[in-house]
Amino acid sequence: MTGSGTAAVLGVIGGSGVYDIDGLENKRWVKVETPFGDPSDELLTGDLDGQTLVFLPRHGRGHRIPPSELNFRANIHALKQLGVTEILSVSAVGSLKEHLPPGTFVVIDQFIDRTFAREKSFFGTGLVAHVALGHPVCNRLGDLIEEALRELHVPHQRRGTYMVMEGPQFSTIAESELYRSWGCDVIGMTNMPEAKLAREAEICYATVAMVTDYDCWHTDHAHVTVDAVIKVVVANAGKARSLVSRLAPKIGVRDGTCVQGCHTALDNAIMTAPDRRDPAMLGKLDVIVKRALAG
Template identity: 65%
Template structure:
């Protein structure tokens, strides 16, 4: 079981273009075993101005995993095993709004999950749980990201809906226009089920969506070259590193509790009666649900 900690450990999941994190002190890549299979890569553990940080390249160094091949359960489970208490998720996205051009960041606060080929829960097989996902982003993390983005001079929008599609192909024009009609701001392939699993693991979670291009709905989209998109991707990656360096000091010094209750998401969520729970499933959930299982046992 993972015990509660009195100070935060920040996990950073890097998306396309963000495969490492420079400037960390005491930096060391560590391999972590998970009962849910292999994570995307080893984890870069270190400190920045005294704040413990754990970094994971979502697609692996060298970008070897497609969005559908990422083992989201293993990633979140392993971060929890490393003591992470909150996650800052970075991801490259397409814009569904004219006013959100390439180079703009969106601090996402809602998701629509259209993925179809991914395991989306840690639970099942003799232990059922239902967590609330009405507000999937931690408002405290979002507040600090806003302040850090303003300080760093990064163009951003506070709030927005992220449409998560399966991929790896991009959307058709009909799909793109449909998602625009739903009022979505950005479209990507990786924040689901990541956000759902973070909530099940009682981890605070916030998403930074980095716009690389307009999705295919835009009339000028066909004039954008691959070289231009890659250029924006690299520029976004550097801005993302700047944002993380700016926000980390703001996240230090708090106690273990979360005002929104992210760290207590499993309170009253475990539905299966204790005497009917699968012991093997409970053992596999020692990191994800250890706190809640121990609380029920006492």
């Protein structure tokens, strides 16, 4: 349950290179079972400067799972079970803007979800809910991330729109130009329905999109080599580790629930009448709905 007396727990979703943080103490890999199946991997828990951290390898250690086969519901549920109250999602993306070259970090504030082969909600027949998603990320958490990036002198942009495609193939040039015409800043394959599920789980969620290359629209960079991209990925992972280290002590200063309402997102969102709620669904979603139905 997230409430005024609940300590902040920072969850980090990203690649394995993010987890090798100097000073992380009491490290332990934990296997978590959820009503929605297995998450991508065991979760690494630990403490950094007094702040509890929980790391989830989004694609599993060794990058075993492609985007469309990720069990997003199990991943978010597992984080919720371990008490996570704020999530930093770290994702590699392609740039759709000339002024966002490889190595730039974008603190996302909007998404366009073009995925179509993924389960996108914890809720369903027997227990229906509609959460607000006009502002799909936590601006309070985004402000803390921006502050940390400034302190680290990491090139970044505070706001941007993340175009989430299904994959696993990359875009055609026509698709890339279409997304650019929509005003999108970056493109990737992983942050939806992750952000939607975090909102349903009443967890603050923010995305740092790490640019690895220009998408195929950029003719001057159309033939970038895998080696070149990997070099950027490795450099970005180092910056991401520094970001987590700098962000961790800032998370603990939260007093009470999120002022944006992330921690109370299910208030007035559950539509099914109490006498028509499926007991089996209530049991399955107990971790998700416990706070909202407590009264």
